Amino acid sequence: MTAKLPSPTVLTGRHVRLEPLTPAHAADLFEAAGNDEEVFRWVPVAIPTTPAEMADNLTARIDDPSCDPFAVIHLSTGKAVGVTCYFDASADDESLEIGGTWYGRQVWRTEVNTESKLLLLTHAFEDLGMGRVCWKTDHLNERSQNAIKRLGAQYEGTFRRSRQRRDGSWRDSVYFSMLADEWPTAKDRLTTRLAAGPMG
Template sequence: MPAIAPLPVTLTGRHVRLEPLSPDHLDDLFAAGGGDDEVWRWQGGPTPRTVQELGEKLTTLLAEARRGVYVPFAVIHLGSGRAIGWTTYLDVDVTDERLEIGWTWYGRAHWRSAVNTEAKLLLIGHAFEELGMGRVQLKTDHLNVRSQEAIARLGARREGVLRRHRRRPDGTWRDSVYFSLLAEEWPEAKSRLAARL
């Protein structure tokens, strides 16, 4: 089947629900990660110190979503019913059957929990199984070792590094480490991720 572009959709697991991001999530999101330098360290731009500053980031993301650049999701922790972060589909290319998962953050209280594993299980599964994608890619700053380890635990393969790829907010240059997972690799990766949950 030919690949199709992602649309806003709700994806539900045992620990998290991914639902279309909206301004209604702002207060929960700020409570989860607003003002936390460690949460925002690798996100680009300054740490949002107020609800208004996080609202500006959210508004920018939603404007890009309306232009078709991103498909953003709020990550809802089912135990609390509250939004604890966001994640997006981006760089979608239906012709070449690929997309990227990125601009992901979670409140620090949910690091090293089932949240990231299940969110990625839902997103990657949707990309391969419903959207017909052949490749899902993820990238991160070469200095963000925690993120690289988390991506590798998903079963994604490290492909290489784009040097001097992006300017950081402080003016230094980031190298971007790229990872990917292919459709034929997904069944084995899916089994491993499901077992980890």
């Protein structure tokens, strides 16, 4: 199978729907996470203090040619509660990155992140034909690293002094990946965990 680049699509599970991100999601997302320093602690954007600033953040993400962004809709409320993205997709290399993810605190340690990643990984491996999906995160962001490990991703290495944070300090980036032949086992594990209840 020849890999395909992502295109705007809707991915629907039992708990969440991922749909193409638009500025129209700004009001919901500001309600979910506006002004919350902890939500945006590791996200390389200014913390939005108004719905208009949230809309500006979303527009910057939408306009990034390396990014295919999704709004995460919680089906129980019909409201957007977070953002997640595909980055740097390459059909030739059969690879893409999942990142730029954040959620309002009200859905932390719930089924939202697990099902969002299950939908993204299923689409990447089974619909787009990717052979490798990767993640990278700040070396100080242990919560994100643990969440990535729980998906079944493997640690690849650490790129030192790879990106400047908002405060001017420098982070090391910790890289993880999952390969297509690892996906069936990871999918079974994630499906079982999702059925068992909240886990983050």
